[in-house]
Amino acid sequence: ASLFTAIEMAPRDPILGITEAFNADKNPNKVNLGVGVYYDDNGKVPLLDCVRKAEAQLMEKPTPRSYLPIDGLAAYDKAVQELVFGADSAVVQEKRAVTVQALGGTGALKIGADFLKRFSPDSQVWISDPSWENHRALFESAGFVVNNYPYYDAATRGVNFTGMLNALKEMPAGSIVLLHACCHNPTGADLTEEQWTDVINVVSQRGLIPFLDMAYQGFGDGIEEDGKVVRRFAEAGGPLFVSNSFSKSFSLYGERVGALSIAAVSAEEAARVLSQLKRVVRTNYSNPPIHGGQVVATSLANPELRKLWEDELAGMRVRIREMRQELVKKLKEKAPGKDFDFVIKQRGMFSYSGLTKEQVGRLRDEFSIYAVDTGRICVAALNSRNIDAVVDAIAKVL
Ligand code: PMP
Secondary structure (H helix, E strand, O other): OOOOOOOOOOOOOHHHHHHHHHHHHHOOOEEEOOOOOOOOOOOOOOHHHHHHHHHHHHHOOOOOOOOOOOOHHHHHHHHHHHHHOOOOOHHHHHHOEEEEEEEEHHHHHHHHHHHHHHHOOOOEEEEEEOHHHHHHHHHHHHHOOOEEOOEEHHHHHHHHEEEEEHHHHHHHOOOOOEEEEEOOOOOOOOOOOHHHHHHHHHHHOOOEEEEEEEEOOOOOHHHHHHHHHHHHHHHHHEEEEEEEOOOOOOOHHHHHEEEEEEEOOOOOHHHHHHHHHHHHHHHHOOOOHHHHHHHHHHHOOHHHHHHHHHHHHHHHHHHHHHHHHHHHHHHHHHHHOOOHHHHHHHOOOOOOOOOOOHHHHHHHHOOOOOOOOOOEEEEEOOOOOOOOHHHHHHHOOO
């Protein structure tokens, strides 16, 4: 027997499995609603003009590719920190925040998890039920016990807020609570401002450690609006972790651009935190790649490119909203008596559609329309050419 003899095949990633089945499907009218990517109305991943222009600027003055500092490009970290907390915020002004460039939102969560395991080893982690499936795996592989707090209520197709708040009230001090800052993945159900107030109060009173995951800033109600919850947590004081990602908002999935920001109580504390965070990065991958960070830093710092980015992001947000509205309107015609109005209230790329596993199976087998077994569909994969076929098929399997 060799080292590998006893190794079992790892379970297939459920979402990548959908894409494999979709790719193998020969039906020319197939639709993949299982993805976690924004497609434009032509069904393509967009290359944003702001990215194209930032890259053109960078090409004019090519730079040698030495290593970046462990915490990444300084201009990137600064721009991201100001985006996440607000340039005028107390945490930024008082230099109490630290931001390190990370390999996408996933990389930010990973270095945050490793950092927390070093300095709060006995904490347990709490994620929403359900959550992005990698949240549990990331924190478990960092060595934490991961629990669920109640979140989605299938009956109301909204948030079981009482259940969530009660769970927060019972967590031991020092528990790490992972919260989706906006555009909850997979449900699309977000908290209201008043509900966030209650969450922030309980988190502060009980001494919980909030970890906000913001992978979809700008896809809900706007860049400012979606980021507001981060600022509110920062104003409440106490330790705060924020992972953010530009995979979706800059359509830079493969460049792996994200960041981890931590708010501390003083500049002196922040300096110590940063020094330790760098050790975590150093032992994971030494330092991040240059290109994506340069593109984002250039776009955020240049007023013209920044405006372009904000407009292009608004375009993506508005298109998704229109698809939500079209979906509901067309389902009203094709499946009268069924209520899909909740789809309009949901935020971000996804919708928990309420479709059962059986219905999802029929969509796939009879219509070549692919969704996640849980009923999650990517609204950003709908477009003016495939929506009628999708609606017809849903109406038939209901
Ligand atoms: N958090 C959530 C909630 C996500 O949905 C995703 C990506 N789908 C990520 C983090 C990771 O983002 P990235 O692709 O930038 O690693």
